Amino acid sequence: MKRFGRGIATIMFGFGYGEGFPDYSVASIEFAEDNKILVRTAAADVGQGVLTVVVQIAAEVLKVSPEVIRIIPGDTHLTKNAGSSSATRQTFFTGNAVKNAAQALLSNIYHYASIEFRSNYAELSVKGGYVFRVDQPNNKISFWELAQKVKEKGEILRAEASFFPRTNKPNPETGRGEKVYVAYTFVTQIAEVEVDTITGNVQVLKIYTAADIGKAINPQNVEGQIEGGAMQGIGMALMEEQVLKDGVTLNANLTDYLIPTAMDMPQFETCLIEKEDSDGPFGAKGIGEPGTIATAPAIANAIFDAIGIRFYDLPITPDKILKALKEQKDKKL
Amino acid sequence: MKNQEGQYFSPQQIPEALEILSKYGKEIKIIAGGSDLLVQYHDRLYEIAGWLDLKNLTELKKIELNSSEVSIGAMITHSQLEKSPQIKNYFPILSRAAAEIGSPQIRNRGTIGGNIVNASPAGDLLSPLIAYEAKLVLLSSDEKNIIPAEQFFTGPKKTILKPNQLLTQIILPLPPQNCYSSWVKVGKRKALAISTIALAMVVKMSEDNQIIQGAKVCLSSIAPTPLEIKEVREEMIGKTFSQVNFTKLAQLVEDKISPIDDIRGTKEYRKEVARRIMIHCLEEIYSCWRDKCLPIN
Amino acid sequence: MSKMYVGENIIKVDSKEKVIGKALYPDDLSFEGMLYLKIKRAVHPHAILRKLDISKAEKLPGIVKIITAADIPWVKNFGLIIKDQPVLIGIGQKMRYMGDALAIVIAENKEIASQALRLIEVEVEKLEVISDPIRAIEKDAPPIHNNGNILATHYLEKGNIEKGFAQADLIVDKEYRTSFLDHIPLQVESGLGVFDAKTEVITIWAATQWIHDTQADMAQALGLPKEKIRIIQPAIGGAFGKREDISVHLHLALAAMLTKRPVKLTYTREESMITQSKRHAFIVRAKTGATKTGYLTAWQVEVIGDTGAYASSGPAVVRKGLYHCTGPYNVPNVKGVAYTIYTNNTYAGAMRGFGTTQMAFAYESQMDILAFELGIDPVRFRLQNAYEIGSSTPNQQILNTSVGVKDTIQEAARMANWKEESR
Amino acid sequence: MSTHKLTIEFIINGQKRKIETTPFTRLLDLIRDDLHLTGTKEGCGKGECGACTIIMNHQLVASCLVLAPQADGAEIITIEGLGEKGKLDPIQEAFIETGAVQCGFCTPGMVLAAKKLLEENPHPNIEEIKRGISGNLCRCTGYKKIIEAINLAAKRLTQQLEEEKGKEKNV
The missing domain is CATH 1.10.150.120 ([2Fe-2S]-binding domain)
Structure with missing residues (x-):
């Protein structure tokens, strides 16, 4: 027999290292000879898409097509510290560093162009890799020509910037601190499940997610983080457990350490709420970790709704469910 | 392809394969699909002295039907088993069991012969085969043995197969017209799952479809070998469905098994779930029987 | 102002390379004359190494060198926060979990390296294995590290917890447990190392979530200036926190330095699971008070985080879990304590959520139990306690921007067509 | 372990290849190490993850569970064989x-x-x-x-x- 249930969980996540730990990212932007713009960042793209975020932000500020932008990725001898791709921090930290660098570069473009055009900043504009006079749009110079002219003067048209917000070290006795984390992401998930009372297996049917992420730089990628995170949450709730007996792992393989397959996938419905954060790049907050946090408790609550049994330890395996169902039945008798 | 050092044989004919076996016997490993063997020897293939690869033995890749039985070549893959119209028609739960093995990749390589010879307590095809009263053809260069499948298994990964013998065919007697079957595999995940427990049940009815004439219930992952609960026969044979007490039968199955705790499930779980899936299978078979008896107009 | 690219679904910059199979992950790289490494791991989770005999393994044709602790006396411990992880266990030293490295086997090919591992003979003096953090903190438990098994203790206090519970009409007091989890990035740990004899720079191609931090940790362990360690990031096959810690890096560096040849090390999945960090197993005791009208008055927690054999980012993980103990809800009175405990389990570190994932299971279960017991719809119960602008977190941080928690509850309920139930 | 060689022939991504290998080499290693087609990945080595998937003789196969000699005479497609004339599939x-x-x-x-x-x-x-x-x-x-x-x-x-x-x- 199958029993249906649904449960809700709401979570918060203070992102960045916070707690007064120095947390910053450095990025730089320069012009390459092949009419490309080079962004240097050590931010590790582990699949989440930070380098795409970097391209989008640089393109946005510099008003160029994203195809023009090329990235020099992580190399300790070619890029500066961007901090880790963890703590849900890269969109916020490296996003801001790149935004700051792009803005600094843009300022310099205006500065040098105003010399070229013998004009004032206010009379200039940029678009598609050109800087031009607003009143004479045909009177334009490309960024790369401008960079060449700057080079001829013995200077370099490039910019480096960082983002280094302050947080406070919490009081060791009380945890109190004025700003312990730079900002918080909030997520609510509702899980719908079906519990098979013959086998104790749980099928997650649907996951609804509403996430306050400030601003989605790339909505598709934000959804990807949420769906992937939720799937890991399903694993945590129902099947994943590294079994250690006297310090020895009994399931160090993918045969007995189970992660969800496509067959375990529920339907996903996701809604992004954009309550822009005053410090985030274009208002963005992070979503890397928060996507996974609410799922396991939402499922546990849904299982309670389905069979009236609450589980206090994860994962909630078929063994535990059948045992509890049997005890429930024995109690009623 | 040439084999220079006697370490890799891929004969075209069965007699040639048997000859190699009688010569090298224990020293070489027989490889069919490889989906169990290469897992077992992961990161230490160098320990294997030589191979007998069955891939060119076309004789072993056939499913043949005659008036009384079906013969399945040992090199038939799980995918072929799943898709074969004959198997689907006569042995539906064997087809279903094959369809639920591992993944498309595993089903495309893994073979029925390999599944049997590997003799894993969790071997997916084993309980349906025993429930359908399969016989195994064991060939060596000097004799041919045909034995009931349930006699083949002696322990986890242990069988009566001798080093000079090759499993070539699996023979299944054609079931009578009124035959019903049910199969449940319980795993922790829907795909790529090794069974925590599985139960196959085949019930054969009299010509008038009223009296139970045969009943076989076989479970896997609950004992060192696949296990038939023979007591079920006594409780069912000669009776009509209305005379059979499902709850009692399910309890009987639970009582007759003594599984162990392992990473895939506890002893308690296996006993509890055995009872529940037994009832499920009985109900499924009963409802199929009823639908056939009383066609809805 | 409308934006051109921000907020748009620009295609991922690296996805084309990945769909055509041209993206290069560490194990996809190779160098002429490259050697292959395998690591001999601990044979017991808690034991003193008495004898390490590599003589049979060394004689295997194709073995180039086997490095043991005796070859590298200058090398120091490493670790993300606390430098408590040895690069290789020496004679008389302790192995503390099954992933500890005893020797680096360097061979002409992978198969020979694997074979040699099985020829290394190890003798140990076994110690009591501590796999339960509760046992670890008992007075007579053998200390896994010199300073005992309690690695860190953190506290949290806001308002007056006694007063809070006195105001409560209902108190729910429960214990929650979560398991060790593996990140299972599809790509296992792998890397290459090259030592340039002229510049004396060691270059490592290996995925890491923070190359500059890995560089710094490697430099201090090897006693080299940072600029002598260069880390280049190949394509990364997933991380989820597992690539924060050093894995192949130091062993590659040492093998490259000592053989002067390019070297490669790729873990097996089994090795990855036994050796590299886990999600902490947590025990959370949570006691929560609420009024009958459904307002939270007090929240008290005790957290025990099993950090396994080494610190990694353990203390920070357990502390962050503690700091998130109430979820996004207004609670005037909060009190908590969190212990980070050493055991002989695989060490635990960062994993998606950094302690707050385990804690969310506790606080969202508590919220559900309270709602049920109070007969209030769980959505409504959450809404009426949720943060808004001006709310104060357990750390007493006042939230003054971007607090969309109520919107998330309402939107999720709307999508799911959640109708308030009268219980 | 043996260093004994044998020669096998197969078609991979439309190209006929003749290559020397050993009876103890997995097809996955042959593809990655000898043919340098590194788009085929190893995630577990035990057929549990699918990262090493190829199409062999018109079937989906985990190349970590195939011995190289078993691919003699086979037709193989790896990720590098998809798409035509620089166009993606x-x-x-x-x-x-x-x-x-x-x-x-x-x-x-x-x-x-x-x-x-x-x-x-x-x-x-x-x-x-x-x-x-x-x-x-x-x-x-x-x-x-x-x-x-x-x-x-x-x-x-x-x-x-x-x-x-x-x-x-x-x-």
Whole structure:
């Protein structure tokens, strides 16, 4: 027999290292000879898409097509510290560093162009890799020509910037601190499940997610983080457990350490709420970790709704469910 | 392809394969699909002295039907088993069991012969085969043995197969017209799952479809070998469905098994779930029987 | 102002390379004359190494060198926060979990390296294995590290917890447990190392979530200036926190330095699971008070985080879990304590959520139990306690921007067509 | 271990290859180390993850569970064999567009599983897609966008086929 249930969980996540730990990212932007713009960042793209975020932000500020932008990725001898791709921090930290660098570069473009055009900043504009006079749009110079002219003067048209917000070290006795984390992401998930009372297996049917992420730089990628995170949450709730007996792992393989397959996938419905954060790049907050946090408790609550049994330890395996169902039945008798 | 050092044989004919076996016997490993063997020897293939690869033995890749039985070549893959119209028609739960093995990749390589010879307590095809009263053809260069499948298994990964013998065919007697079957595999995940427990049940009815004439219930992952609960026969044979007490039968199955705790499930779980899936299978078979008896107009 | 690219679904910059199979992950790289490494791991989770005999393994044709602790006396411990992880266990030293490295086997090919591992003979003096953090903190438990098994203790206090519970009409007091989890990035740990004899720079191609931090940790362990360690990031096959810690890096560096040849090390999945960090197993005791009208008055927690054999980012993980103990809800009175405990389990570190994932299971279960017991719809119960602008977190941080928690509850309920139930 | 060699022949990505190998080499290692086709990945070595998926003799296969000599005479397609004349396969295009790629390590195997699935079943429903890729683990995406990609590719391939038919008629 199958029993249906649904449960809700709401979570918060203070992102960045916070707690007064120095947390910053450095990025730089320069012009390459092949009419490309080079962004240097050590931010590790582990699949989440930070380098795409970097391209989008640089393109946005510099008003160029994203195809023009090329990235020099992580190399300790070619890029500066961007901090880790963890703590849900890269969109916020490296996003801001790149935004700051792009803005600094843009300022310099205006500065040098105003010399070229013998004009004032206010009379200039940029678009598609050109800087031009607003009143004479045909009177334009490309960024790369401008960079060449700057080079001829013995200077370099490039910019480096960082983002280094302050947080406070919490009081060791009380945890109190004025700003312990730079900002918080909030997520609510509702899980719908079906519990098979013959086998104790749980099928997650649907996951609804509403996430306050400030601003989605790339909505598709934000959804990807949420769906992937939720799937890991399903694993945590129902099947994943590294079994250690006297310090020895009994399931160090993918045969007995189970992660969800496509067959375990529920339907996903996701809604992004954009309550822009005053410090985030274009208002963005992070979503890397928060996507996974609410799922396991939402499922546990849904299982309670389905069979009236609450589980206090994860994962909630078929063994535990059948045992509890049997005890429930024995109690009623 | 040439084999220079006697370490890799891929004969075209069965007699040639048997000859190699009688010569090298224990020293070489027989490889069919490889989906169990290469897992077992992961990161230490160098320990294997030589191979007998069955891939060119076309004789072993056939499913043949005659008036009384079906013969399945040992090199038939799980995918072929799943898709074969004959198997689907006569042995539906064997087809279903094959369809639920591992993944498309595993089903495309893994073979029925390999599944049997590997003799894993969790071997997916084993309980349906025993429930359908399969016989195994064991060939060596000097004799041919045909034995009931349930006699083949002696322990986890242990069988009566001798080093000079090759499993070539699996023979299944054609079931009578009124035959019903049910199969449940319980795993922790829907795909790529090794069974925590599985139960196959085949019930054969009299010509008038009223009296139970045969009943076989076989479970896997609950004992060192696949296990038939023979007591079920006594409780069912000669009776009509209305005379059979499902709850009692399910309890009987639970009582007759003594599984162990392992990473895939506890002893308690296996006993509890055995009872529940037994009832499920009985109900499924009963409802199929009823639908056939009383066609809805 | 409308934006051109921000907020748009620009295609991922690296996805084309990945769909055509041209993206290069560490194990996809190779160098002429490259050697292959395998690591001999601990044979017991808690034991003193008495004898390490590599003589049979060394004689295997194709073995180039086997490095043991005796070859590298200058090398120091490493670790993300606390430098408590040895690069290789020496004679008389302790192995503390099954992933500890005893020797680096360097061979002409992978198969020979694997074979040699099985020829290394190890003798140990076994110690009591501590796999339960509760046992670890008992007075007579053998200390896994010199300073005992309690690695860190953190506290949290806001308002007056006694007063809070006195105001409560209902108190729910429960214990929650979560398991060790593996990140299972599809790509296992792998890397290459090259030592340039002229510049004396060691270059490592290996995925890491923070190359500059890995560089710094490697430099201090090897006693080299940072600029002598260069880390280049190949394509990364997933991380989820597992690539924060050093894995192949130091062993590659040492093998490259000592053989002067390019070297490669790729873990097996089994090795990855036994050796590299886990999600902490947590025990959370949570006691929560609420009024009958459904307002939270007090929240008290005790957290025990099993950090396994080494610190990694353990203390920070357990502390962050503690700091998130109430979820996004207004609670005037909060009190908590969190212990980070050493055991002989695989060490635990960062994993998606950094302690707050385990804690969310506790606080969202508590919220559900309270709602049920109070007969209030769980959505409504959450809404009426949720943060808004001006709310104060357990750390007493006042939230003054971007607090969309109520919107998330309402939107999720709307999508799911959640109708308030009268219980 | 043996260093004994044997020579095998097969067609890989349309090219005939003759190569020396050993009876103890996995097809996966032959493809990656000897042919330098590193798009085929190893994620577990035990047929549990699907990262090493290839198409061999028109079937989806885990190349970590095949001995190299077993591929003698076979026809093999790896991820490098998809697409024509520098153009991506519609499945690859769809993976990019729908955001079905995160870390990308499962992607080559997943794309090949999709390829095989759509060859056998050009109009799969969601359950059929899930089953078709059930041997390929992905830890990043939660599968949803991968399934969307396969759906999109199925639509496009059908459209493409119809257009081609239309053209033939006109001729």
